Amino acid sequence: MLLRRLFLATLALLMSAAVPAADQYDVEIIVYASLDPDTGEEYWPALQSGPDLASAWYFDHTPALQPLPRKAYRLDAITGALARSRQYRPLLHFAWRQPGWERNAALPVRINIPLGSALPVYPESHPLRAPGTVTAPSGLASESAFRGEMQLLEGTLMVYRSRYLHLVADLVYQERLGPSADSSPYGEDGGIVYQPIRLQxxxxxxxxxxxxxxxxxxxxxxxxxxxxxxxxxxDKTEETPDSSPTE
Structure with missing residues (x-):
């Protein structure tokens, strides 16, 4: 009996190893902010540097990152629930298709949402395309790309495959605090102070x-x-026969 179990376990392992990994993956992302976080008196220091934007890619920089149409989204119900909640604010909901890159070949997706954007942002309203003044990644230091016009949300998302799939996020969200003050260590825009929150x-x-x-x-x-x-x-959905009554 023991030998039989060992044989079956070995056979299953060999069969699973023989199945090729997917060459393409659809990635769907929702980014949201907490409106009433329970953090007590926790202090968030001003950022000295930011995400490595210079090495990230907009969708129109490379055909390897293909934005998906809204009809392909599967998480709309979650975005709707977040939008109706008093505790959360959905900031961004989008999806793309990419190869199953190894880490050293993976391309980070660049995210930027300007202050004042209608939320949540979908590709139709802000397609995450490069502004006319932005060029393809040049390998410059992250600080040089980060210190520019203040964005509500800015950063990178990267998916790669090793033994498992991995998601790497480096995002900075500008949380509105209120009117500016001389002693504030944070940035401001139009007389309003914003506190940078980094998720890494x-x-x-x-x-x-x-x-x-x-x-x-x-x-x-x-x-x-x-x-x-x-x-x-x-394909299965398309092939399902119409069960409605016929006349």
Whole structure:
């Protein structure tokens, strides 16, 4: 009996190793802010540097990052629930398709939402395309790219595959505090002081599951789906016969 179990376990391992990993993945992301975080008297220092924006890519910099249409989104119900909540504010909801890169080949996606944008931002209203003055990544130091016009949300998201899928997030959210004060260490725009909140995390993920990156002020909800699974689900839906009564 023991030998049989060992044989079956070995056979299952060999079969799973023989199945090729997906070449393409659909990545869907929701970024949200907490409106009433329970952080007590916690102090958030002013940032001395920011995410490495100079090495990140807008969608129109490379065909390897393909933005998905809204009809392909699967997390609209979650965005709607966040928008109706008094505790959270959805900032960004978007999705893209990319290869299953290894870490040293992965391309970070660049995020930037200007202050005053209608929230949540979808690709139709702000398609995360490069402004006319921005060029492709040049490898410059992160500080040189970060110190510019203040953005409500700015940073990078990167997905890569090793033994598991991984999501790496480095985001800065400007939380509104109120009218400016001479003693404030934070940045301001139009006489309003904003406190920078940075979320910098890496998370191991499983495909087809929801994952969360937690922070007292800022959060990310992510789902990564192998393209084969996505297309199989769509094909099955299209092939389902119409069960409505006929005359």
């Amino acid at each position: 995390q890496s998370r191991r993920m499983r495909s087809n599951e929801l994952h969360y990156l937690d922070h007292p002020r800022l959060g990310v909800i992510a789902r990564i789906t192998p393209v084969e699974a996505t297309e199989a689900s769509e």
